[in-house]
Amino acid sequence: MQQEPRWWQTGAVYQVYPRSFADAGGDGTGDLRGIIGRLDYLAWLGVDAIWISPFYPSPMLDFGYDVADYTDVDPLFGTMEDFDDLLAAAHERGIRVIVDYVPNHTSDRHPWFVESRSSRDNPKRDWYFWRDARADGSPPNNWISMFAGSAWQWDDATEQFYLHTFLPEQADLNWRNPEVKQAMFDAARFWLDRGVDGFRIDVAPLVMKDPLLRDNPENPEPDWKRSRLGSWLTQLHVNDLNHPDMHPLYRDFRRLLDSYPGDRVSIGELHHPDFERWAAYYGERQDEIHVPFNFHVINSPWTATDIRRAVEGVQGVLPPGAWASWVLGNHDQPRFASPERAGREQAKVGMLMLLTLRGTPTIYYGEEIGMVDVPVSTADARDPLERREPGRGRDPERSPMQWDASPNAGFTAANVEPWLPVAPDFADINVAGQAEDPDSILTLTRDLLRLRREHPILHLGDFERFGPTPDGVFAFRRIGPSGQLNVVLNLTAEPRSVPGAGPGRVLIGTRRDRDGAPLDADVELGPNEAVVVEQSGLS
Numbered sequence: 001m002q003q004e005p006r007w008w009q010t011g012a013v014y015q016v017y018p019r020s021f022a023d024a025g026g027d028g029t030g031d032l033r034g035i036i037g038r039l040d041y042l043a044w045l046g047v048d049a050i051w052i053s054p055f056y057p058s059p060m061l062d063f064g065y066d067v068a069d070y071t072d073v074d075p076l077f078g079t080m081e082d083f084d085d086l087l088a089a090a091h092e093r094g095i096r097v098i099v100d101y102v103p104n105h106t107s108d109r110h111p112w113f114v115e116s117r118s119s120r121d122n123p124k125r126d127w128y129f130w131r132d133a134r135a136d137g138s139p140p141n142n143w144i145s146m147f148a149g150s151a152w153q154w155d156d157a158t159e160q161f162y163l164h165t166f167l168p169e170q171a172d173l174n175w176r177n178p179e180v181k182q183a184m185f186d187a188a189r190f191w192l193d194r195g196v197d198g199f200r201i202d203v204a205p206l207v208m209k210d211p212l213l214r215d216n217p218e219n220p221e222p223d224w225k226r227s228r229l230g231s232w233l234t235q236l237h238v239n240d241l242n243h244p245d246m247h248p249l250y251r252d253f254r255r256l257l258d259s260y261p262g263d264r265v266s267i268g269e270l271h272h273p274d275f276e277r278w279a280a281y282y283g284e285r286q287d288e289i290h291v292p293f294n295f296h297v298i299n300s301p302w303t304a305t306d307i308r309r310a311v312e313g314v315q316g317v318l319p320p321g322a323w324a325s326w327v328l329g330n331h332d333q334p335r336f337a338s339p340e341r342a343g344r345e346q347a348k349v350g351m352l353m354l355l356t357l358r359g360t361p362t363i364y365y366g367e368e369i370g371m372v373d374v375p376v377s378t379a380d381a382r383d384p385l386e387r388r389e390p391g392r393g394r395d396p397e398r399s400p401m402q403w404d405a406s407p408n409a410g411f412t413a414a415n416v417e418p419w420l421p422v423a424p425d426f427a428d429i430n431v432a433g434q435a436e437d438p439d440s441i442l443t444l445t446r447d448l449l450r451l452r453r454e455h456p457i458l459h460l461g462d463f464e465r466f467g468p469t470p471d472g473v474f475a476f477r478r479i480g481p482s483g484q485l486n487v488v489l490n491l492t493a494e495p496r497s498v499p500g501a502g503p504g505r506v507l508i509g510t511r512r513d514r515d516g517a518p519l520d521a522d523v524e525l526g527p528n529e530a531v532v533v534e535q536s537g538l539s
């Protein structure tokens with residue numbers, strides 16, 4: 001049943017965090033017109049789609065993930081006309097547009113919640129989770145917020161608690177109420193009717209909860225290494241996460257998408273350390289989420305052993321015919337090139353892996369020039385998470401895009417203060433400089449994207465394990481009817497020799513002076529070097 005590959009299988013996605021990408025309005029915060037002004041860059045880079053984080057009306061306590069109206073544009077970002085222009089201008093350049101869909105919660109300013117809160121007998125009361133206190137006055141159950149503290153907020157006026165998995169100003173919607181489902185599906189239709197090419201579904205596995213709202217058990221072994229989740233790891237989230245009723249819901253959502261022409265896609269934000277449970281979101285008949293994001297690489301230390309486990313683990317559980325996805329970073333994670341992740345020396349190695357694995361890659365804005373986190377002190381933090389639980393703030397990875405060496409890196413006008421500080425290294429690390437430099441990570445990214453498009457093995461070929469490899473080296477094969485590529489990555493700062501990765505020639509590598517060079521059966525890699533080997537001599 002071989003069908004034509006879908007655009008989202010052969011294509012690459014680029015995540016735009018709109019506050020930080022480009023500011024056309026001159027107020028220090030990025031906007032939709034700013035994105036329009038940079039579409040030529042994205043076309044030049046060669047991405048197939050952009051995913052834009054939320055730009056809907058919002059009090060911006062979680063910078064747009066607290067939506068107060070699902071069917072409009074916040075004036076900070078522009079107007080609905082700007083959005084339509086953006087969509088048309090992107091489509092003219094062959095770039096699809098994916099928008100964020102935030103189903104789990106609304107802002108407490110959303111008219112639905114304002115109504116729901118107004119009285120216990122309001123018709124929208126049941127659109128959210130309202131519950132009485134327990135006899136001792138404590139919250140209805142022990143659930144905790146992903147942003148620290150109890151997940152329940154007391155409402156003085158109506159003397160009940162409401163549920164919020166994130167900030168108290170982000171109230172969880174009750175999807176078991178059919179009116180909620182209807183209203184939220186209508187919101188999706190609104191954007192599909194306008195012509196968007198799909199959705200990235202925010203915190204996809206949280207949407208359905210245990211109907212009895214039972215307590216979560218304590219977690220006997222919190223994995224503090226996954227520190228970005230902080231105190232949330234003190235429980236096992238068996239009752240507020242991954243409820244089986246999520247699956248029929250995503251089947252319905254898929255049917256909604258499929259009822260539109262033009263291959264609309266759903267990309268789910270699906271953190272799940274367990275491979276099997278993560279893969280369940282493809283659906284038993286692959287009729288749920290098209291592209292479940294997988295965060296296994298992000299959540300793994302950047303060592304050959306851990307990355308091999310993550311990549312082979314994902315490949316191993318993919319249902320037959322299912323399509324993987326890969327990502328190195330996003331607006332919630334320390335940047336890949338930062339010292340606490342892989343470090344700048346490994347930035348090109350990571351990019352080469354991202355763009356040669358089998359599956360849809362998503363590049364986080366700035367990753368293509370090797371941007372690193374920009375520290376922001378707790379006192380100056382914009383992200384409320386940093387104030388609720390110091391050390392977890394996400395400002396560092398949201399610093400303004402570094403376009404050129406002019407003041408404010410070309411992100412906003414010179415005399416304007418950007419909403420977050422620009423990286424101190426912007427004069428050296430920026431798009432304009434790297435576009436001219438044949439050895440830059442930007443040039444490598446662009447060339448990899450082009451190769452991926454042109455080389456059938458790279459965009460569609462099978463994945464096969466490669467090994468054993470020497471310590472610190474991760475490698476895999478991509479195989480197609482026309483041949484075999486070996487992707488060989490040295491994750492260490494010392495040279496390595498990799499037996500059996502050749503003979504052949506370098507199709508592309510992080511050291512561009514080796515492109516095209518012949519290779520022996522033993523492939524020699526310098527420190528922090530990666531190559532794609534076009535293998536010859538196969539019988």
Ligand code: GLC
Nearest residue numbers: 062065102166202203331332
């Ligand atoms: C997702 C978003 C994150 C947001 C949270 C709550 O994880 O990526 O930025 O804070 O959901 O909406």
